[in-house]
Structures are given as structure tokens and as C-alpha cells.
Amino acid sequence: MKFISFTEVSIPQQILKNCKILSRYKNFSTDGIFSKKCSLYFEKTLNVPKALMTKSCTSALEMCAILLNIKEGDEIIFPSYAYVSTINAFVLRGAKPIFVDIDANNLNIDVMQLEKKINKKTKAIVIINYAGGSCEISKIIKLKKKYNIYLIEDNAHSLFSKYRNKYLGTFGDLSTTSFHQTKNLHCGEGGALFINNKKFIKRANIIFKKGTDKQKFLEKKVKKYSWKDLGSSFELSEIHSYILFHCLKDWKTKFKKRMKIWLNYHEKLLILEKKNYLRRPIFVRSIKHNAHIYYILVKKNYRDSMISYLNQNKINATFHYLPQHESYFFKKNYKERFNLQISKKISDQIIRLPISNNLKKEQFDHIIKYIFKFFLTK
Ligand SMILES: Cc1ncc(COP(=O)(O)O)c(C=O)c1O
Structure with missing residues (x-):
């Protein structure tokens, strides 16, 4: 018996062989047809207003933190049983993490412990949909409305899982997922930001393009693009998007x-x-x-x-x-x-x-x- 890996990773040979198709489009970086195809696939399948393909779930979480306009001292609630990136993304922007315990039954944030952690400084609740499941999200949505705070779903584990017959990742104002090779669907390394609250779309397009209005430039709405906002190199490459798009088919x-x-x-x-x-x-x-x-x-x-x-x-x-x-x-x-x-x-x-x-x-x-x-x- 050979060593049994935690996850037997593979990319079908056919996909790698056909990778040369990318030469036809002469685009190996970003803004290409394959990242667009992936975005459209998710927008349609999950019925989300906007899907942006990112380099990782970590980078999608970092975009969430920029979009929330976090200031030094803003509090964000997280489950303590969490991945480092989930918290770091917000701490990088100055947020103070407030931890809540998890529910021993489903290992997700304990919704019964949440309300007492909310105060005037609370900007958002970030949940992790753990191991393909989630907490009782309907209870969090009630708190979100009562206190007027944002809900972010870190859905790295739970793409295409459902809660009350609706896809996870479609409940939060924003949600993220991962296509790292340890995930059910992967392209080696990759991620996505799903925007459910439409008010974030316009700014997300700028942050996504390194803080510029390049999207407008590509759509021929402006003659030059320039620095408009915070941003970074968040976009998934065409090589990764190509692999992901083909893995999505089945x-x-x-x-x-x-x-x-x-x-x-x-x-x-x-x-x-x-x-x-x-x-x-x-x-x-x-x-x-x-x-x-x-x-x-x-x-x-x-x-x-x-x-x-x-x-x-x-x-x-x-x-x-x-x-x-x-x-x-x-x-x-x-x-x-x-x-x-x-x-x-x-x-x-x-x-x-x-x-x-x-x-x-x-x-x-x-x-x-x-x-x-x-x-x-x-
Ligand atoms: C809940 C959660 N969020 C985020 C990540 C980071 O994902 P990525 O490697 O795509 O940045 C992980 C990694 O496994 C994770 O478990």
C-alpha cells in the first residue's frame, strides 16, 4: 500500500493537454475569456449578482475587508475555531477580532452566543461554513437586520452545499470560496468573491483591478485608467481560470x-x-x-x-x-x-x-x- 494522501489531488490529463488553447488567445494573465466564463457560471448557477474570480479565498477575504471600509478599532465577530486567513484579512485593515465559541454539534459559530458580543463598534459577523455545512443562518440574518451589521460568509469549504434549499455563499452581503487543491473543486490555487449586496459591486470592480477604473477602460467608457481607490493584485490568472472552468463541467x-x-x-x-x-x-x-x-x-x-x-x-x-x-x-x-x-x-x-x-x-x-x-x- 502506497501512502494515502489526505486528498488525492489530480487535474485530468486532457485538461492540461488542451491548455495550449490559451496560446490562441495570447492571454496568460487576467481579463481573459476563461475567468469571465467562470464568473458567469457562478453568477448563473448560484444566482448571485456578481462573482469575481480571485487568486485565493484569502485574497477574496481581503477584498471583503476593504469593501467594508474598516477603520482601526472596528470590531468583527468570528468563530474562534477558524482558519488564520479568515481573521487576518480583517486584522490587516485594523479590525479587532471578537471571538465566539462554536456549536459542538456542527462545529460552526454558536449562534446562541453571538448577540451578547454585538455592540456599537461591531461592523460585521464573519462565519465559516464548516466542512460543507453551516450554522442556523436564519438566526444570524435576524441579528444582522436588528443591529444593522454586515454578514460575510467564508464558504471556502462549502461550495454547492445548501442551507434550507438555497446555496451557501448566497446569504451573506459578501461571500468567499476557495479553489485550493485541498477543496472539492480546484485549480491548484484560486478563489472567488460572491457579491450578494449589490451596493458593493461598483467599488469591488475597482478594488479588484488594483484600485483603478480599468474595467471602465476595457469597456471603452474612459480613455485612460487611473488610481481611484485601495486595491491589489486579486485577479485569478487565465491559466488557473482555464483549469477551473474545465473542472467545473463535471x-x-x-x-x-x-x-x-x-x-x-x-x-x-x-x-x-x-x-x-x-x-x-x-x-x-x-x-x-x-x-x-x-x-x-x-x-x-x-x-x-x-x-x-x-x-x-x-x-x-x-x-x-x-x-x-x-x-x-x-x-x-x-x-x-x-x-x-x-x-x-x-x-x-x-x-x-x-x-x-x-x-x-x-x-x-x-x-x-x-x-x-x-x-x-x-
Ligand atoms: C475556512 C477557510 N477560509 C479560507 C481558507 C484559505 O483558502 P485559500 O488557500 O484559497 O486562500 C481556508 C483554507 O483552507 C479555509 O479553511
Whole structure:
């Protein structure tokens, strides 16, 4: 058995072979037909007013922070169990992070803990739709309206998942996603910003083009383009857009294969859950998830030894986020302290198992065999 990667990454050979088509258009950088095709695909499929293809989810989050016009001291609420970029993007613009614990059932922000963290300085709530699911977003939308604050969805994990029959990423004023190679759909490295609140579109087009009105220039509405606003190099290259556009064509087939593996894990591990060795992911009925992550929660004192045991047996199982309220950076730079026990507990218990649509049956059986073997010795 060869080492089983956490995610078996591949780009179909045919796509790479046909990549030479880009020479025909003589455009390998940005503003080309493939990034436009991707944008249009998402605008149509997700029914969002504007989709901008970015270099990464991180760069889409950085655009969100510029769009919100964050000033020094503005507060933004995040789950503590979070990826670094989600928070850093806003901290880069001077925001102060306010952390909320997560819900132990779905590992998303605990909506019941949110309201007491909102005050006059609160500018936005940033949620992470974790592992293909989400929190009870309807409750956050009520808070958003009550306090007149923005909602940003970091939807890096949950593209094409649904909450109450509507795509995740279409609830926030702005939402972001990732096409990094660890995601269900990827082009190596890439991302997107989806704009649901139309008031942000005009300015987003400028920020996206390095802070200039180049979009108007391309549309022949102005003779020259010039510096108008903050901005940076956020656009996805044509090479990456080309790969992504072709991978998008059969996303449903890919997702089906991935779901089959997710469901197989779920079925095979039920018995270990019944014996109290582990806990499997929980999704409520309002969620139709995309099988992005298969995780298990095990006792804290088994977690690291189980990861080592699986690694020794050629299985790349791995941990996930560390609680950001306890990070070196946060403690060094902010006075506030938070007592968020669930974020810490989940961070100490979680193991993510290898999953991808390319995972073979013999690899899957090998993983299951060693998970059972590990618990037999306990
Ligand atoms: C929730 C979340 N947001 C953002 C990112 C960053 O994505 P990217 O690598 O596309 O910048 C990640 C990375 O996995 C993530 O888990």
C-alpha cells in the first residue's frame, strides 16, 4: 500500500493537454475569456449578482475587508475555531477580532452566543461554513437586520452545499470560496468573491483591478485608467481560470463520488460511535452538505497517538484548526481574553480522514482496518 494522501489531488490529463488553447488567445494573465466564463457560471448557477474570480479565498477575504471600509478599532465577530486567513484579512485593515465559541454539534459559530458580543463598534459577523455545512443562518440574518451589521460568509469549504434549499455563499452581503487543491473543486490555487449586496459591486470592480477604473477602460467608457481607490493584485490568472472552468463541467459527478466515500465512512464507523470510541459528523435536515471533510472526534488523550498510528500505517489523517483566541498573535496583540471551551475541546479531539473522489476502495478499506485496529488496543 502506497501512502494515502489526505486528498488525492489530480487535474485530468486532457485538461492540461488542451491548455495550449490559451496560446490562441495570447492571454496568460487576467481579463481573459476563461475567468469571465467562470464568473458567469457562478453568477448563473448560484444566482448571485456578481462573482469575481480571485487568486485565493484569502485574497477574496481581503477584498471583503476593504469593501467594508474598516477603520482601526472596528470590531468583527468570528468563530474562534477558524482558519488564520479568515481573521487576518480583517486584522490587516485594523479590525479587532471578537471571538465566539462554536456549536459542538456542527462545529460552526454558536449562534446562541453571538448577540451578547454585538455592540456599537461591531461592523460585521464573519462565519465559516464548516466542512460543507453551516450554522442556523436564519438566526444570524435576524441579528444582522436588528443591529444593522454586515454578514460575510467564508464558504471556502462549502461550495454547492445548501442551507434550507438555497446555496451557501448566497446569504451573506459578501461571500468567499476557495479553489485550493485541498477543496472539492480546484485549480491548484484560486478563489472567488460572491457579491450578494449589490451596493458593493461598483467599488469591488475597482478594488479588484488594483484600485483603478480599468474595467471602465476595457469597456471603452474612459480613455485612460487611473488610481481611484485601495486595491491589489486579486485577479485569478487565465491559466488557473482555464483549469477551473474545465473542472467545473463535471462537478456533480465528482461530488457524487466524494459523497459515496463520505457515506461509506459514516456507515462503517457507526459501530465505533455506538461503542463510544468516537463521534461522527452531525448534519441537521436543513443542510445538504458537499462531503468536503470527513472528520471524527476522539478522546483528547487518544487524538495525537491515533494520528501518529494512522500516519505510521501510511494514512495521512490530520488535525484541524487551533482556537484563534489562544493563538500567539492574538495574545501578543490584544488585551481581551476569551473562555471558549468548545473550540478548544474540538480542536483537541478532531481527526480529518483522507477523502477525495479518487480514493480507491482498497485505500478506503485500509483506512477503516487501521481505525478499528487502533481502538482494539484501547
Ligand atoms: C475556512 C477557510 N477560509 C479560507 C481558507 C484559505 O483558502 P485559500 O488557500 O484559497 O486562500 C481556508 C483554507 O483552507 C479555509 O479553511
